[in-house]
Amino acid sequence: MPEPKGSGPRKRREPVELFRGVNVDWLGKKWYFLSFSLIFSVAGIISMASHWATIGSPVPLGVDFRGGTQVQVKFQRTPDINRIREAVAAAGIKDASIQSIQSEVNESGGNEVLIGLPEQHDETALDAGRQQIVDALQAHYDNPFAVRNVTVVGPTVGRQLETKALLATLYSMAGMLVYLWFRFQLIYGVAAVVACFHDTLITVGAFALTNQEISLTVIAAILTLVGYSMNDTIVVFDRIRENLRLSRRESLPDVVNRSINQTLSRTVLTSGLTFLTVLSLYIFGGQVLRGFSFALVIGILIGTYSSIAVAAPMLVAWQEWRAGQGKAVALPAAKRARV
Amino acid sequence: MKKNLKGKIALIVAVLVICVWGIFGASSGVTGKDLTEGLTKRIHLGLDLRGGAHLILQVKVEEAIYAETNNTAARIQQDLKKANLTYSQVYVPDPGKPQVIRVEGAAAASSNAVQTLLDTKYSNEYNVDSSADNAWTLTMKPTVLTALEKKTDQQAIEALSDRVNALGVSEPVIQEYGLGANQILVELPGVENESDIEKIIQGTNRLEIHAVVGGPYKDEQEALASVGGSLPSDDELKSFSPVMSTGSDSQSVYVLQRISIVAGNDFRSAEPNIDQNTGRREVNFTLTNEAGERFYDYTSKNVGKSMAVVMNDQVKEVANIESAIHDTGRITGSFSQDEVTALSKLLSTGALPASLTQLEKRFVGASLGTDSIKQGVTAAIVGVLVVMAFMLFYYRGSGINADLALILNLVILLGIMGLSSAMSSAAGGGGLTLTLTLPGIAGVILTIGMGVDSNVLIFERIREEVRAGKAPSAAVDQGFAHAWVTIVDTHVTTIVSAAILFMFGTGPVKGFAVTLTIGLLANLFTAVFVSRVIFDAHLNKLKPGQALSI
Numbered sequence: 001m002p003e004p005k006g007s008g009p010r011k012r013r014e015p016v017e018l019f020r021g022v023n024v025d026w027l028g029k030k031w032y033f034l035s036f037s038l039i040f041s042v043a044g045i046i047s048m049a050s051h052w053a054t055i056g057s058p059v060p061l062g063v064d065f066r067g068g069t070q071v072q073v074k075f076q077r078t079p080d081i082n083r084i085r086e087a088v089a090a091a092g093i094k095d096a097s098i099q100s101i102q103s104e105v106n107e108s109g110g111n112e113v114l115i116g117l118p119e120q121h122d123e124t125a126l127d128a129g130r131q132q133i134v135d136a137l138q139a140h141y142d143n144p145f146a147v148r149n150v151t152v153v154g155p156t157v158g159r160q161l162e163t164k165a166l167l168a169t170l171y172s173m174a175g176m177l178v179y180l181w182f183r184f185q186l187i188y189g190v191a192a193v194v195a196c197f198h199d200t201l202i203t204v205g206a207f208a209l210t211n212q213e214i215s216l217t218v219i220a221a222i223l224t225l226v227g228y229s230m231n232d233t234i235v236v237f238d239r240i241r242e243n244l245r246l247s248r249r250e251s252l253p254d255v256v257n258r259s260i261n262q263t264l265s266r267t268v269l270t271s272g273l274t275f276l277t278v279l280s281l282y283i284f285g286g287q288v289l290r291g292f293s294f295a296l297v298i299g300i301l302i303g304t305y306s307s308i309a310v311a312a313p314m315l316v317a318w319q320e321w322r323a324g325q326g327k328a329v330a331l332p333a334a335k336r337a338r339v
Numbered sequence: 340m341k342k343n344l345k346g347k348i349a350l351i352v353a354v355l356v357i358c359v360w361g362i363f364g365a366s367s368g369v370t371g372k373d374l375t376e377g378l379t380k381r382i383h384l385g386l387d388l389r390g391g392a393h394l395i396l397q398v399k400v401e402e403a404i405y406a407e408t409n410n411t412a413a414r415i416q417q418d419l420k421k422a423n424l425t426y427s428q429v430y431v432p433d434p435g436k437p438q439v440i441r442v443e444g445a446a447a448a449s450s451n452a453v454q455t456l457l458d459t460k461y462s463n464e465y466n467v468d469s470s471a472d473n474a475w476t477l478t479m480k481p482t483v484l485t486a487l488e489k490k491t492d493q494q495a496i497e498a499l500s501d502r503v504n505a506l507g508v509s510e511p512v513i514q515e516y517g518l519g520a521n522q523i524l525v526e527l528p529g530v531e532n533e534s535d536i537e538k539i540i541q542g543t544n545r546l547e548i549h550a551v552v553g554g555p556y557k558d559e560q561e562a563l564a565s566v567g568g569s570l571p572s573d574d575e576l577k578s579f580s581p582v583m584s585t586g587s588d589s590q591s592v593y594v595l596q597r598i599s600i601v602a603g604n605d606f607r608s609a610e611p612n613i614d615q616n617t618g619r620r621e622v623n624f625t626l627t628n629e630a631g632e633r634f635y636d637y638t639s640k641n642v643g644k645s646m647a648v649v650m651n652d653q654v655k656e657v658a659n660i661e662s663a664i665h666d667t668g669r670i671t672g673s674f675s676q677d678e679v680t681a682l683s684k685l686l687s688t689g690a691l692p693a694s695l696t697q698l699e700k701r702f703v704g705a706s707l708g709t710d711s712i713k714q715g716v717t718a719a720i721v722g723v724l725v726v727m728a729f730m731l732f733y734y735r736g737s738g739i740n741a742d743l744a745l746i747l748n749l750v751i752l753l754g755i756m757g758l759s760s761a762m763s764s765a766a767g768g769g770g771l772t773l774t775l776t777l778p779g780i781a782g783v784i785l786t787i788g789m790g791v792d793s794n795v796l797i798f799e800r801i802r803e804e805v806r807a808g809k810a811p812s813a814a815v816d817q818g819f820a821h822a823w824v825t826i827v828d829t830h831v832t833t834i835v836s837a838a839i840l841f842m843f844g845t846g847p848v849k850g851f852a853v854t855l856t857i858g859l860l861a862n863l864f865t866a867v868f869v870s871r872v873i874f875d876a877h878l879n880k881l882k883p884g885q886a887l888s889i
Binding site: 227230235276278293 | 855
């Protein structure tokens with residue numbers, strides 16, 4: 001009779017474990033982290049400044065915020081951008097922007113072009129632009145087409161959306177700060193929020209560097225990655241708080257290092273898995289979500305990085321500053337967690 | 340120690356069944372095609388996946404207010420005339436501030452009488468202020484102003500609804516938008532053609548019938564000459580721009596009486612007709628009862644005179660009053676078939692008290708919507724498969740646990756969305772329906788990644804405990820206990836983020852917030868409760884000394 005599985009002593013296959021017994025001095029590397037962050041932040045800021053100089057906003061803005069008309073047209077035959085430009089100009093349309101949409105392997109055959117018109121200040125003529133584009137193409141460019149998508153945003157709505165996006169971001173950050181203050185202590189909240197600012201800055205910088213537009217859905221992605229970065233930071237902070245409660249004699253840098261090492265496994269795994277899912281979205285999810293998924297791809301990587309490289313060092317730096325001021329050396333353990 | 344899991348397992352199975360029913364409904368069979376049909380009927384898709392139009396319109400309430408105050412001005416003039424009080428003019432000085440009326444040029448002697456007249460008749464709705472030079476300023480009271488604005492908005496919404504319903508758009512959304520901004524949101528799902536949108540929104544014009552004082556004149560000078568050089572304040576000039584352009588008279592000008600006889604919503608319906616006797620084409624129209632009374636009053640005194648159909652400050656049609664008309668009337672003339680159809684359409688499309696301007700328009704063609712669905716679903720499936728494969732590889736036996744929890748999470752998420760639309764259609768309204776948008780699909784994908792985090796947290800903890808030498812059941816206990824705090828923290832922060840997005844976001848972004856929130860809540864159930872049950876069931880079967888596969 002064959003031996004039933006799992007009975008009696010048998011050789012146990014070691015579990016796959018990536019991070020057993022890791023003992024890295026994370027805080028010691030903080031200057032490397034700082035330079036890394038600085039390089040990317042500064043690159044982003046320079047790019048944003050140059051965008052500001054040329055187009056008046058730090059990042060290319062999508063039609064949601066910029067206002068204006070955007071028509072997505074799918075041609076039967078491969079579109080010739082120059083011919084389209086001529087056709088549009090021949091109809092007397094000024095300041096049109098024309099770009100072809102990158103087509104991916106799985107998209108329906110490509111041949112798509114985005115034609116945009118700048119913001120109309122006269123809202124009564126809001127829809128005229130779209131009609132003009134359609135007429136121009138029909139009259140002057142011999143290539144049958146279908147309109148797939150039209151977005152027309154007037155200045156009133158453009159302002160409304162800008163305000164909404166801004167308010168949403170501010171409330172998000174404020175909400176996080178309050179929650180963390182409540183669950184931990186103020187300095188934890190501040191460190192986490194600083195990490196989130198860092199993440200947002202680098203992500204928006206990435207958009208500036210790659211010349212991609214920011215639309216409302218991209219703002220949604222950025223807010224989500226703020227939430228995600230918080231998550232990540234909280235996991236590390238939770239472990240720090242637990243370890244602080246258990247060992248009162250270890251110095252804070254040692255506790256923080258140990259906490260990061262202990263949570264490293266979980267951090268890398270979760271980020272890795274979430275990253276794989278948003279990567280799948282970026283590759284397969286299609287052109288409409290491209291900006292959104294790009295923000296998440298960058299954001300998840302940076303969000304994970306910032307919990308270790310920004311939030312934790314800031315916590316320790318604060319304590320060292322307090323120690324320098326002659327105040328209590330050990331950061332008091334945070335409030336007892338209420339479950 | 341074996342645990343009694345029967346109750347818990349029953350609960351999980353019940354939830355599973357309800358959610359599967361939520362997703363597929365009572366589908367007619369189990370083939371792939373039937374299931375997909377059931378699914379698409381249940382899950383309510385947003386405009387960006389279904390295709391359709393989204394518009395935000397601004398109601399120009401100033402026009403309605405202007406019309407109202409103009410009417411009041413005319414009534415004041417009549418009252419003053421009847422009381423034999425002199426005045427030089429009563430008018431609305433600034434169309435940009437339409438709620439203000441000025442009465443000027445009264446004789447000094449009769450100023451008391453004028454004041455009394457204004458106070459008694461108009462102080463309910465207006466604040467009457469006198470100024471030194473025998474003039475009065477009437478300002479519409481704020482409450483009255485707000486009420487008029489709201490009424491105008493409502494009328495606009497009703498008119499649009501009628502129009503949209505007449506065209507048979509399914510599940511349209513026409514409602515107030517924004518807070519007190521006099522804006523209307525219109526969503527027309529499934530509107531195929533972009534130009535169809537224009538046909539629906541077109542004709543949102545103001546329609547009135549005025550008495551014709553004189554005309555047609557060649558141009559404005561001739562018209563003014565006919566009334567002695569200057570236009571009396573009772574009258575106004577309108578140019579002729581007929582429904583169908585007739586070439587030579589398309590530049591005429593008419594002198595019309597300023598107050599309309601009937602306008603806008605006074606019309607109930609209109610349709611083209613052919614007179615049995617003369618064989619001529621005509622438009623038969625009906626008015627509301629109240630308007631009918633007014634119309635009868637006017638027409639019985641003015642048989643033989645002309646009246647003009649005015650739309651958007653342009654005369655579209657001039658007709659003779661042949662007899663006193665109550666509430667059913669005919670407009671006759673040498674109309675062509677097209678003219679008659681166009682005119683009836685004009686009259687019957689419940690013309691609006693104020694015009695609408697488009698603030699925003701988004702249109703997604705159905706083909707783009709289908710592509711988006713395909714791409715979103717592909718990304719989701721790839722994401723799920725990758726995560727499942729990894730969990731199996733890294734956590735071995737417990738990986739199966741995580742994968743089951745993950746699948747259940749998705750089933751619950753989709754099930755809740757399907758149930759919400761089932762419940763709200765049973766309740767007769769679309770209020771509670773949860774809509775799936777393209778960012779919503781992204782939210783599902785994100786839920787997968789973030790949801791599996793909970794499992795990772797728990798499993799890592801369990802591994803730590805096992806490494807520290809604890810027995811399997813104790814390790815599982817400790818793992819869940821320690822991880823719980825962190826799981827709650829991370830879920831709450833993300834849900835708070837999502838709530839803020841929901842408050843401030845537009846349609847597609849709201850869809851994202853919704854799926855993310857539901858997904859994470861469902862995750863609390865599956866990653867903690869269901870995972871625990873599966874572990875316990877497995878632990879029940881473990882022999883003493885046997886290791887946990889994790």
